[in-house]
Amino acid sequence: MENSSSPLFWEGASVLITGASGLVGKAMLAKLMSGEIGRPKEVFVMLRQKKGSTGEDRLHELIASPIFDARRSAQGSDEPWHPVASGELVPVPGDLEEESLGIPPTIRARIVKSCTVVLSCAASTDFNSPLPKARNINVHGALRMLQLAQECHARQARSGLRAFVHVSTCYVSANIPGHVEERLHAPPMDPEIFLRMKDEELMEHAAELTSGFPNTYTFTKCLAEHLLHARAFSRDGAALDTLAGRLPFVIVRPSIIGCSWRSPQPGWMDSLFGLSGCVLACGLGVAQKMRGVPELITDVVPLDTVVEAILGAAVCARRLKAETGSMPVVHACTSSLLPLQMQDVADGINSYFTQHPSSTKQLRACNLEWVNPDGKAFQEEMGRLHWRASWLKRCYCTRRLGAQLAKAGSQVTKMDSAFVYFWTNEWIFKSDNLAEMPSLLQECGEPMQHYGGLQLSQLNWPYYLELFCYGMRVFVLKEEDAFCPIDGPKKNSITSRATASLRWNKVVTAVLFTLLAIFLLWRTFALKDQDMNYHYHNRSEF
Numbered sequence: 001m002e003n004s005s006s007p008l009f010w011e012g013a014s015v016l017i018t019g020a021s022g023l024v025g026k027a028m029l030a031k032l033m034s035g036e037i038g039r040p041k042e043v044f045v046m047l048r049q050k051k052g053s054t055g056e057d058r059l060h061e062l063i064a065s066p067i068f069d070a071r072r073s074a075q076g077s078d079e080p081w082h083p084v085a086s087g088e089l090v091p092v093p094g095d096l097e098e099e100s101l102g103i104p105p106t107i108r109a110r111i112v113k114s115c116t117v118v119l120s121c122a123a124s125t126d127f128n129s130p131l132p133k134a135r136n137i138n139v140h141g142a143l144r145m146l147q148l149a150q151e152c153h154a155r156q157a158r159s160g161l162r163a164f165v166h167v168s169t170c171y172v173s174a175n176i177p178g179h180v181e182e183r184l185h186a187p188p189m190d191p192e193i194f195l196r197m198k199d200e201e202l203m204e205h206a207a208e209l210t211s212g213f214p215n216t217y218t219f220t221k222c223l224a225e226h227l228l229h230a231r232a233f234s235r236d237g238a239a240l241d242t243l244a245g246r247l248p249f250v251i252v253r254p255s256i257i258g259c260s261w262r263s264p265q266p267g268w269m270d271s272l273f274g275l276s277g278c279v280l281a282c283g284l285g286v287a288q289k290m291r292g293v294p295e296l297i298t299d300v301v302p303l304d305t306v307v308e309a310i311l312g313a314a315v316c317a318r319r320l321k322a323e324t325g326s327m328p329v330v331h332a333c334t335s336s337l338l339p340l341q342m343q344d345v346a347d348g349i350n351s352y353f354t355q356h357p358s359s360t361k362q363l364r365a366c367n368l369e370w371v372n373p374d375g376k377a378f379q380e381e382m383g384r385l386h387w388r389a390s391w392l393k394r395c396y397c398t399r400r401l402g403a404q405l406a407k408a409g410s411q412v413t414k415m416d417s418a419f420v421y422f423w424t425n426e427w428i429f430k431s432d433n434l435a436e437m438p439s440l441l442q443e444c445g446e447p448m449q450h451y452g453g454l455q456l457s458q459l460n461w462p463y464y465l466e467l468f469c470y471g472m473r474v475f476v477l478k479e480e481d482a483f484c485p486i487d488g489p490k491k492n493s494i495t496s497r498a499t500a501s502l503r504w505n506k507v508v509t510a511v512l513f514t515l516l517a518i519f520l521l522w523r524t525f526a527l528k529d530q531d532m533n534y535h536y537h538n539r540s541e542f
């Protein structure tokens with residue numbers, strides 16, 4: 001093995017990572033670069049060309065992210081950190097949608113020759129991507145990654161791959177709410193037929209094919225798991241053999257990912273996709289009523305727990321529990337270990353943003369309430385919001401607020417339709433492999449103090465939810481004055497000003513509405529008087 005002198009799995013490893021420009025991949029790359037758990041010899045970072053920027057340009061932009069600040073400062077000022085020039089990071093132009101991933105042959109040959117760990121994290125996370133597009137990225141793309149991993153594993157010159165980790169989602173079982181085991185579930189259709197269907201057929205039968213699933217994302221991620229399993233294991237259930245033995249393949253399924261709990265920084269989050277967008281919208285008062293069932297258990301998992309579960313799964317790939325003839329599945333989830341109710345989420349957001357509203361973007365008071373999933377209360381709320389927005393837009397001084405409210409209304413409607421299925425159903429994801437991981441890592445001699453995200457028994461939900469709201473204000477809204485829960489309570493003058501200005505906004509809106517109501521009443525009565533006079537005069541003429 002390449003690093004037999006070091007007990008640390010990641011020390012001297014050669015890693016290929018995809019999805020590094022996304023939420024999980026970026027945090028994972030930062031963890032690997034930090035050197036806390038061992039310093040890899042090289043990390044191949046596969047990025048596609050986007051908006052005119054090449055994969056290499058995008059890697060340079062990525063390195064400039066504040067998430068790498070700790071690594072940068074560890075380097076010292078005498079010798080600035082240039083990971084691409086030093087060969088620590090190797091840019092790999094590549095796209096999941098292209099045959100052979102579109103990786104130039106020389107770079108592919110280099111990967112096949114030296115890569116020891118493949119972390120396949122990239123995916124189309126767009127819930128409503130057209131089915132052919134979602135299939136090409138999430139299914140074909142995942143299979144192309146497996147193909148590359150198998151090539152690395154089959155090389156003869158050195159021992160094979162030490163781990164291939166495919167990042168999936170626990171909502172591959174979105175169609176079967178209830179208790180969910182860490183194993184493959186029955187596929188919704190024959191995965192091979194799905195793979196062979198023409199794009200036009202997929203478009204034509206999309207609704208029928210995905211029925212039972214809330215979106216094309218979960219459906220394609222589900223079928224990808226089955227196809228990966230079929231390609232990685234022979235028909236009789238025995239794993240494909242190579243000189244290095246069984247391909248050490250693990251599937252990690254995160255649930256709904258929240259901000260970092262401990263690392264790289266408490267509250268860190270720089271994406272507005274998924275839960276974070278909802279937390280911010282509710283915190284800023286954009287959404288005050290959402291469809292959901294307060295008593296249901298939801299599944300939120302800190303970002304660092306997910307990152308460490310993926311990295312830990314690679315380390316323990318051969319030790320994790322798996323069904324015979326299948327790969328291990330790790331649920332990076334909290335619902336079975338530390339249940340959290342939907343109401344707790346609303347309480348956490350309301351508590352933080354009521355006491356510490358945004359100093360720059362607060363639209364209305366934060367007052368999140370879960371309303372009946374039948375949609376009546378939600379529709380009424382949306383109706384009121386649009387009515388207020390249209391009136392406010394008519395007056396010069398309030399038209400900006402009106403436009404903001406109108407925009408907020410359409411955002412809330414979109415968010416509601418994307419998440420209502422997840423907020424009105426309940427899944428309890430059994431997470432034995434995740435619970436077992438700290439002791440397995442310890443057996444492997446890993447530095448456990450740097451896998452703190454796996455110590456879920458220490459997670460305190462009210463604190464974490466406060467941290468999440470704080471993270472939204474600091475890392476997304478860039479409000480440096482945000483109250484930080486770990487700092488303890490302190491008075492913040494800018495935040496107090498925001499509270500005062502919010503109250504003032506409310507007073508102004510109330511006065512405007514009262515004036516408007518008086519004006520309308522006056523108009524109604526004035527017209528009525530005119531009408532009566534007209535009738536009176538007409539009658540008197542006869």
Ligand SMILES: NC(=O)c1ccc[n+]([C@@H]2O[C@H](COP(=O)([O-])OP(=O)(O)OC[C@H]3O[C@@H](n4cnc5c(N)ncnc54)[C@H](OP(=O)(O)O)[C@@H]3O)[C@@H](O)[C@H]2O)c1
Pocket residue numbers: 018019020021022023024025047048050094095096097120121122123124125137141167168169170221253254255256257258271273274275
């Ligand atoms: N976020 C969650 O709550 C959550 C929950 C459960 C599971 N997951 C899983 O975790 C993984 C990472 O999710 P995330 O939240 O980090 O997603 P994300 O922020 O949307 O990032 C997706 C990543 O995939 C890359 N990608 C997409 N299409 C690609 C293509 N055709 N070729 C190459 N790269 C491509 C993106 O690159 P570009 O920058 O080029 O677009 C980006 O780096 C995914 O597998 C997802 O299914 C996420």
